[in-house]
Amino acid sequence: xxxPENREKLFTSLRQMSRREFFSATGKVAAMAAATDLVMQxxxxxxxxxxHSFQPVELAYGADKFTFAYVSDTHLFARGMxxxxxxxxxxxxxxxxxxxxxxxxxxFGGDLAQLGQAEELKLGxxxxxxxxxxxxxxxxxxxxxxDMGEKWRELFGNxxxxxxxxxxxxxxxxxxxxxxxxxxxxxxxxERMLFMAQLDNPKGRPFTVGEEQREWLGKNLAQVDKTTxxxxxxxSPLYKYYKPxxxxxxxxxxxxxxxASFTSVTVIHAHTHQVLTNRIGNIHFHGVLSTAWxxxxxxxxxxxxxxxxxxxxxxxxxxxxGWGNVDLLATGQANKxxxxxxxxxxxxxxxxxxxxKAATPGPSY
Amino acid sequence: MRTRLVIGALGLVxxxxxxxxxxxxxxxxxxxxAGPFAMHVASASDEPWITKTVTACDxxxxxxVEGYRQGAVLPHEKARQVAKLLMALMKYCDYRxxxxxxxxxxxxxxxxEGRPFVEMREVEQNLxxxxxxxxxxxxxxxxRVWAAEQKRVIEEGYNLFHGSSLxxxxxxxxxCHPNASNTHPETYPKFQTQLKAFxxxxxxINWCIENPxxxxxxxxxxxxxxxxxxxxxxxxxxxxxxxxxx
Numbered sequence: 001x002x003x004p005e006n007r008e009k010l011f012t013s014l015r016q017m018s019r020r021e022f023f024s025a026t027g028k029v030a031a032m033a034a035a036t037d038l039v040m041q042x043x044x045x046x047x048x049x050x051x052h053s054f055q056p057v058e059l060a061y062g063a064d065k066f067t068f069a070y071v072s073d074t075h076l077f078a079r080g081m082x083x084x085x086x087x088x089x090x091x092x093x094x095x096x097x098x099x100x101x102x103x104x105x106x107x108f109g110g111d112l113a114q115l116g117q118a119e120e121l122k123l124g125x126x127x128x129x130x131x132x133x134x135x136x137x138x139x140x141x142x143x144x145x146x147d148m149g150e151k152w153r154e155l156f157g158n159x160x161x162x163x164x165x166x167x168x169x170x171x172x173x174x175x176x177x178x179x180x181x182x183x184x185x186x187x188x189x190x191e192r193m194l195f196m197a198q199l200d201n202p203k204g205r206p207f208t209v210g211e212e213q214r215e216w217l218g219k220n221l222a223q224v225d226k227t228t229x230x231x232x233x234x235x236s237p238l239y240k241y242y243k244p245x246x247x248x249x250x251x252x253x254x255x256x257x258x259x260a261s262f263t264s265v266t267v268i269h270a271h272t273h274q275v276l277t278n279r280i281g282n283i284h285f286h287g288v289l290s291t292a293w294x295x296x297x298x299x300x301x302x303x304x305x306x307x308x309x310x311x312x313x314x315x316x317x318x319x320x321x322g323w324g325n326v327d328l329l330a331t332g333q334a335n336k337x338x339x340x341x342x343x344x345x346x347x348x349x350x351x352x353x354x355x356x357k358a359a360t361p362g363p364s365y
Numbered sequence: 366m367r368t369r370l371v372i373g374a375l376g377l378v379x380x381x382x383x384x385x386x387x388x389x390x391x392x393x394x395x396x397x398x399a400g401p402f403a404m405h406v407a408s409a410s411d412e413p414w415i416t417k418t419v420t421a422c423d424x425x426x427x428x429x430v431e432g433y434r435q436g437a438v439l440p441h442e443k444a445r446q447v448a449k450l451l452m453a454l455m456k457y458c459d460y461r462x463x464x465x466x467x468x469x470x471x472x473x474x475x476x477x478e479g480r481p482f483v484e485m486r487e488v489e490q491n492l493x494x495x496x497x498x499x500x501x502x503x504x505x506x507x508x509r510v511w512a513a514e515q516k517r518v519i520e521e522g523y524n525l526f527h528g529s530s531l532x533x534x535x536x537x538x539x540x541c542h543p544n545a546s547n548t549h550p551e552t553y554p555k556f557q558t559q560l561k562a563f564x565x566x567x568x569x570i571n572w573c574i575e576n577p578x579x580x581x582x583x584x585x586x587x588x589x590x591x592x593x594x595x596x597x598x599x600x601x602x603x604x605x606x607x608x609x610x611x
Contacts, residue, residue, distance in 0.1 A: 077535040084534070084577070114535065198527060200543035245543055293540055296547040314541070314573070315559040 064166045069096045069133070069325040072109025072270040073290030075142060076127075078119030084317060085114075088291040089127045092323040095339065097132050103325060104165060106133045109270030109288050110140025110176070110235035116193050118151045125155050136163070140235045140270060141176040141207070145196040146189050160213055162220050168229045168328055171217065175234040175249050175269075177210040199245045199295070206243060206250035207236040214251065218258050229264040229332025237269045239278055239285060242298030247272050259283055264332035274320075275338050277348050278303035284353050286326070286336040294320030305353060309338070309346065318342055419447050425461045426454040432468025458502065515595075522596025525589055532578025538593075541577070545600035552610040566594060 074089040081090070096106055108128060113120035121143065128135060137156040144152060149159060159174035182192040195201060209217075224230070232238065238255050241247040249255070259265045265283045273295040276287025285303075294312045302308070312320025318341035327335040333350035340346060417430040417439070428447050433439065439447070447466065450473060454462050457477065465474040465482060474482040503511075525531060526538040526545070542548050550566045557564035560572065567590055571582035583590040 075540075079534060198539065200527075200539060295543065296541075299544075299546070311547070313559070314577070317577070 065328060065330050066104045066166050067099075067101075067325050067327050068105050068107060068165075069099060069103040069323065070107040070109055070268065070288055071096060071128070071131075071291060071323045072107075072288045073111040073140065073273055073292055074124060074127070075111055075114045075290070075292040076120045076124050077114050078117050078123060080123075085292045086123065086127065088318065088321060089124070090130070091318070091341070092291045093127055093130045095323055097130070099325070103133050105136060106131050107136045107172075107233055107268070108138060109233070109268075110138045111142040111270065111290075112137075112140070112152075113143050115190070115197060116143055116146025116151070118147075121151050121155055136170075136172060136233075138172050138233050138235055138270070139174050139176065141178075141196045142193075144174075144176060145178075146193040160216065166328075168231055168332060169221075169224050170231050170233070171220065172233045173209055173213060173217070173235075173255075175209050175236045175238065176207045177213075178205045178207060181205055202244070204246055206248050207246055208250045209234070209238075209255050210251070214254055214258065217255070221258055221262075224262075226261055227263045229328070230259060230262045230266070231326075231328070231334070232259065232265065232267045234267060234269045236271045237276070237278070237285060237287060238267050238283075239280060239303075240301070241272070241276075241278075241303065242301040245295075245298055247298055247301070256280060256283060266326075266334040268326065268334075268336075275307065275309040275346055275348075276303070277305040277307065277336075277353065279305055279353050279356070284334065284350065286334070286348065288324055289320075289322045289338055289340065291321055291323065305356070307346070307348070309340065310343075316342060419451065421451045421455070423455075425459070426451055426457070426464075427462070428454075428464045428466055430466050430468075518592050518595045519599045520596075521588075522592035522594070522599075525593055526596050529578075531574050531583075531589070532580035534579045536578045538573065538578075545597045548597050548601070549610075550594070550597050550601050551604045551606050551608075553608065555609045555611070558611075566597065570594070570597075 071089070071092045074085060074092075076085050076089060077083055080086065096103065112124035112128075139149060139152055139156075139159040143149070153159065160172060162169065162171045164170065178196070182195070187195065195204070198204070221230075234249070236249045237247060237252075238249050239252045240249070259267075260281060260283075262282065267283060267285045268288060269285065270288050270290075272287040273290035273293065274287055274297060275289070276285075278285040294309070296311075297308055309320065320340065322338065322340040324339045325337050327337065329335060329350060331350070333354075335350055336348045338346040338348075417433050417437075419428045419430060420426065428450055430439065430443065430447060443466075450464055450466065454464060454475075460478050462478075463476040463482075464485075465476075467474075473485040475485050476482045526542075529535050529537045531538075548566075548569075553566040553569070554563060556562070557569065560568065562568070567583075567585055570590065570593055574580045575582050583593075
């Protein structure tokens with residue numbers, strides 16, 4: 001449905017169109033009757049149509065199409081450039097550098113290090129410094145819980161921030177904040193780090209974005225027009241998938257509430273090392289690949305929209321791993337491309353997600 | 366050669382066999398001593414042949430003495446045989462045991478918990494192992510040892526699986542296999558295409574140790590291998606066996 005506040009803008013824009021533009025536009029509508037993704041552009045005004053009804057469903061202003069890339073979850077050990085994870089991270093950097101046209105920027109999704117060691121983070125920085133495009137950094141729990149983010153902040157700055165790019169508002173969050181359970185039992189830094197690094201740790205605690213950041217996010221978003229496309233980066237998924245592996249953010253609902261009033265919201269998250277697709281209301285969620293290893297799908301809680309990637313071949317180091325990119329459409333919505341090494345790319349389009357089509361059941365793990 | 370049950374002809378008062386039901390607390394006594402149990406003797410008049418049944422005070426051990434008429438007094442030797450037999454049957458604790466004592470033979474036939482009668486051999490030394498654990502329930506101590514050993518080995522496997530000691534590059538099994546997922550122990554043995562060989566779970570464990578983890582493979586009987594298998598299998602408990610599944 002066309003939002004009432006946008007209906008007027010649409011008709012104003014249609015009235016302002018020249019006769020030629022108008023007929024061109026209506027002709028395109030007819031031509032695209034069978035298409036799945038009906039997007040029309042009138043100058044800077046974007047209208048997309050639901051194919052079954054030809055009713056305008058959405059308006060967004062000022063967005064230009066562009067692409068950004070991501071590299072994530074490199075989990076580097078301080079064992080030099082010959083370690084298999086370092087080689088995989090370099091492979092991703094080379095692939096991103098080879099993109100043509102180049103991406104507008106690259107997002108690093110967190111878990112640069114395996115055990116939060118200064119040497120690991122420095123090695124990671126060295127590898128990522130090879131990226132030609134502008135780089136944005138996000139933090140993961142493997143980077144954080146040895147020294148509570150001290151080295152990471154020294155190398156990369158504030159772990160949460162916002163920026164604007166070609167009409168899209170981007171926010172980077174630190175979603176791996178965990179309630180302090182280490183002080184009371186006097187855990188040493190490495191004990192705490194190993195505790196956090198173990199995915200299937202039954203004594204683990206859930207990730208949160210936390211009150212401080214949510215308050216900051218609320219204030220930040222208050223400055224942004226509701227029709228401005230939002231892209232949020234978080235390390236953990238900003239929803240609840242599988243708690244025993246911390247594929248989970250405990251205050252996800254509170255964060256989603258802050259995003260609910262925006263027309264177009266895309267959340268790109270890391271941590272799960274797998275093709276992962278979810279939609280909650282207006283929010284589209286995409287998990288990203290790791291360069292180091294693929295996680296299996298969790299035994300329960302997998303979002304319905306996810307088309308599972310095939311079981312990785314353990315005999316091929318790079319299978320199930322890779323990098324990827326996101327094409328921001330003129331509507332402000334995103335098409336997500338998984339660049340799986342040694343496999344064909346997997347594309348999850350905004351149109352597929354809007355259709356809410358149930359995913360084909362994947363292999364069982 | 367089969368050793369038949371031979372009953373010693375020691376002095377057991379024949380009258381005990383025909384005494385009314387007495388409740389006597391069972392206690393271990395020197396073999397042959399009178400009165401370790403009370404016997405209830407009754408005739409089974411509906412049988413085509415005349416038998417006497419003697420039931421111990423726990424109401425669970427019964428001896429059928431064949432070939433005697435109602436009211437007849439068991440000969441001394443026979444009564445002693447019955448008493449000794451009932452005493453031996455007490456080893457079966459809570460189980461219901463029916464023993465058949467033919468008149469002309471010294472062989473005994475036993476039926477435990479309604480199972481078919483089997484011939485008993487060397488009754489004084491070894492009762493037949495008709496039930497697991499000799500028909501005696503596991504003691505609490507045995508159960509505790511069993512559970513503790515199971516837990517110990519699984520935990521050892523868990524620690525190996527979640528640590529990097531088996532490899533040389535910091536990588537551990539749980540990185541790709543949280544909760545041992547994607548290990549599929551229930552599908553082994555199978556032809557592992559990539560190895561071009563018929564493989565056991567341990568062959569694949571060794572492949573992972575040698576390749577992604579860059580460590581040295583374990584021998585099949587290495588306690589570490591046993592522990593890894595114990596953990597992996599315990600984590601997949603309840604999964605149906607499906608050997609050969611790709």
